[in-house]
Amino acid sequence: MDDRPDPMRDSATYLMFELMRLARRxxxxxxxxxxxxxxxxxxxxxxxxGPMSQREVAAELRMDPGDLVGIVDALEEAGHVxxxxxxEDRRRYALDATEDGRLALGEALADRARLNEVLFEPxxxxxxxxxxxxxxxxxxxHDTRFGEPGPCRQPGEDARAETGGRGSHAGR
Amino acid sequence: MDDRPDPMRDSATYLMFELMRLARRxxxxxxxxxxxxxxxxxxxxxxxxGPMSQREVAAELRMDPGDLVGIVDALEEAGHVxxxxxxEDRRRYALDATEDGRLALGEALADRARLNEVLFEPxxxxxxxxxxxxxxxxxxxHDTRFGEPGPCRQPGEDARAETGGRGSHAGR
DNA sequence: TATTGTTATACTCTATAACTATA
DNA sequence: TATAGTTATAGAGTATAACAATA
Numbered sequence: 001m002d003d004r005p006d007p008m009r010d011s012a013t014y015l016m017f018e019l020m021r022l023a024r025r026x027x028x029x030x031x032x033x034x035x036x037x038x039x040x041x042x043x044x045x046x047x048x049x050g051p052m053s054q055r056e057v058a059a060e061l062r063m064d065p066g067d068l069v070g071i072v073d074a075l076e077e078a079g080h081v082x083x084x085x086x087x088e089d090r091r092r093y094a095l096d097a098t099e100d101g102r103l104a105l106g107e108a109l110a111d112r113a114r115l116n117e118v119l120f121e122p123x124x125x126x127x128x129x130x131x132x133x134x135x136x137x138x139x140x141x142h143d144t145r146f147g148e149p150g151p152c153r154q155p156g157e158d159a160r161a162e163t164g165g166r167g168s169h170a171g172r
Numbered sequence: 173m174d175d176r177p178d179p180m181r182d183s184a185t186y187l188m189f190e191l192m193r194l195a196r197r198x199x200x201x202x203x204x205x206x207x208x209x210x211x212x213x214x215x216x217x218x219x220x221x222g223p224m225s226q227r228e229v230a231a232e233l234r235m236d237p238g239d240l241v242g243i244v245d246a247l248e249e250a251g252h253v254x255x256x257x258x259x260e261d262r263r264r265y266a267l268d269a270t271e272d273g274r275l276a277l278g279e280a281l282a283d284r285a286r287l288n289e290v291l292f293e294p295x296x297x298x299x300x301x302x303x304x305x306x307x308x309x310x311x312x313x314h315d316t317r318f319g320e321p322g323p324c325r326q327p328g329e330d331a332r333a334e335t336g337g338r339g340s341h342a343g344r
Numbered sequence: 345t346a347t348t349g350t351t352a353t354a355c356t357c358t359a360t361a362a363c364t365a366t367a
Numbered sequence: 368t369a370t371a372g373t374t375a376t377a378g379a380g381t382a383t384a385a386c387a388a389t390a
Contacts, residue, residue: 239354
């Protein structure tokens with residue numbers, strides 16, 4: 001039966017696929033009805049980058065502007081974002097996060113942190129940092145958003161456990 | 173503008189989400205019309221584990237048996253798998269990979285390897301191995317398929333699927 | 345921007361047929 | 368047999384997500 005090894009398990013993208021399925025199921029089980037990732041991303045985007053148009057959000061998140069309509073509809077109905085016409089250019093919206101939206105984002109971030117704790121429990125804190133660092137380096141290679149070390153570390157934030165230089169830090 | 177850090181980027185599951193989006197887009201761009209991951213998984217499963225029922229495939233891959241119907245339909249129509257009734261139990265199919273299916277699987281595996289090379293180009297071979305190793309350890313902690321002997325159920329999933337061999341179910 | 349439509353994936357529920365066990 | 372319960376597949380329906388085309 002199990003004589004031959006599964007050739008799929010050699011593929012990093014397949015393993016990531018399995019891990020994402022596990023993450024989604026675990027998320028639904030732990031936080032049913034919670035903010036889903038796309039909504040969370042849009043909310044976090046407007047909360048961080050201030051009043052902006054849907055077009056700008058779509059560009060920032062690499063999402064289809066058409067798909068943003070429904071997401072912003074839902075966030076507006078939930079009272080998480082405000083959506084008024086930009087007086088400078090009435091074709092555009094000026095989206096912004098409400099106070100309630102910022103609270104909801106904080107809760108969603110806490111939930112997601114808890115999810116990550118449960119999911120990555122077998123890894124040490126250093127290993128999780130290394131894991132994220134490897135992904136960030138791959139993303140940076142293909143997507144300018146993740147390009148520079150910029151918004152990952154801030155003055156006043158703790159940077160001592162830096163695992164990832166561009167060099168080789170993974171001997172194994 | 174606003175140079176506050178994006179709080180999402182601290183979340184391993186968010187970074188994985190972005191990397192999976194990138195992988196899917198890259199895959200479609202490099203191999204339009206190629207075998208998609210679920211089809212590939214089913215094909216690899218029957219090619220490796222010999223003649224088996226759809227129920228067994230679903231259990232092995234943690235997929236919904238209902239969703240398997242369409243996937244096997246497509247694989248059968250493409251000539252990649254054979255689907256005949258199991259004479260021992262005519263409710264079941266005896267699925268098996270055809271020679272053509274094994275060839276197609278080999279090509280799909282080669283394509284996926286090429287995709288992984290392109291995607292993970294910024295990482296060294298050791299780092300990719302480490303990356304896969306970290307994922308495998310996480311998967312093993314939540315899913316019995318991925319090693320780690322021991323009594324361990326994956327979250328959000330029950331143990332309903334236990335179709336070992338034909339014949340006796342001990343507990344009734 | 346918004347709308348409409350298409351496709352892929354995942355999950356739920358139900359129907360039907362074939363099997364198992366038992367009275 | 369007859370009856371009841373279980374299993375394997377099929378199908379409909381829902382929901383999310385990505386994407387294309389167009390108003």
